[in-house]
Structures are given as C-alpha cells and as structure tokens.
Amino acid sequence: MVANDPITGQGANGAAKAAAVHLESILAHGDRPFDRDFQQAVADRVREGARPVVQWTSAMLEPAPEHLLGLLVAAAELPSAADRFANGFDAAADFGQWFPDPEGAADHLASLAPRG
Structure with a gap:
C-alpha cells in the first residue's frame, strides 16, 4: 500500500500500476505458495514503482x-x-x-x- 497526496492526480495511476504488478507477479508465480516472501517481494516492487511518483508529488507540495x-x-x-x-x-x-x-x-x- 502506498499513500500519496492527490495534488498531482496520480492516485488512480498508482492503483492501476499496483494492480498490474500484482497480476504479473501472481501469474509468474505459478503453482508455488503465496507465502510471506512472495507478498514482501510484490509489496517491494509496488513501493519501488511508486517512489518517483511520491517524490514528484512531494516536490509539488513545497x-x-x-x-x-x-x-x-x-x-x-x-x-x-x-x-x-x-x-x-x-x-x-x-x-x-x-x-x-x-x-x-x-x-x-x-x-x-x-x-x-
């Protein structure tokens, strides 16, 4: 989960991109269990993708x-x-x-x- 101020209009973009990361990760994971390591890896990918958006939004608030x-x-x-x-x-x-x-x-x- 990534919280981001709506000032730059990136909320829906972020949600759609996070959903795409989840779908891609689930499909690539195959029949293996969806354990804590899997969940953490997906969360890390979502956060890494959101990092530049949050930095940009934060800059627009200053x-x-x-x-x-x-x-x-x-x-x-x-x-x-x-x-x-x-x-x-x-x-x-x-x-x-x-x-x-x-x-x-x-x-x-x-x-x-x-x-x-």
Whole structure:
C-alpha cells in the first residue's frame, strides 16, 4: 500500500500500476505458495514503482524552487517540454532524471534549446 497526496492526480495511476504488478507477479508465480516472501517481494516492487511518483508529488507540495519554475515555464512554451512533462504521468521514473534538482533541470532545458 502506498499513500500519496492527490495534488498531482496520480492516485488512480498508482492503483492501476499496483494492480498490474500484482497480476504479473501472481501469474509468474505459478503453482508455488503465496507465502510471506512472495507478498514482501510484490509489496517491494509496488513501493519501488511508486517512489518517483511520491517524490514528484512531494516536490509539488513545497514552495517551487527556481529550477522547477523554469521547467513549468518551458512546458508551457515548448511542445517537447510539455510532452516529456505529460509523459511523466505514465512513466514517473523519468522525472527522477531531470525534475528534482537544478543540474538535472538545466541539462533537460539545454537539451530542448534550438540548435544552431
């Protein structure tokens, strides 16, 4: 079970992704008993998948640092920035590469700058 503030709209996403992990784990487990080790392994997979979502949501609950404001402005102005931001709703682990820290954000924004 993972509790996450609803501010970023990830509750239903998280529940659906957790259900998929459970289904995949059950089907892959075969006829072996669903013992404590199995249960713990599934819970660990669910928590690991939720970690970047919770980090992202937590960041959105804090006063926005300068680099985050820059990312939001870029997403409002550049379709490629908006696309990557929106895709984070499905693949929140990507946020960990550019969202949480100023250096990662700067690298991400530099990658979006027109070349030439």
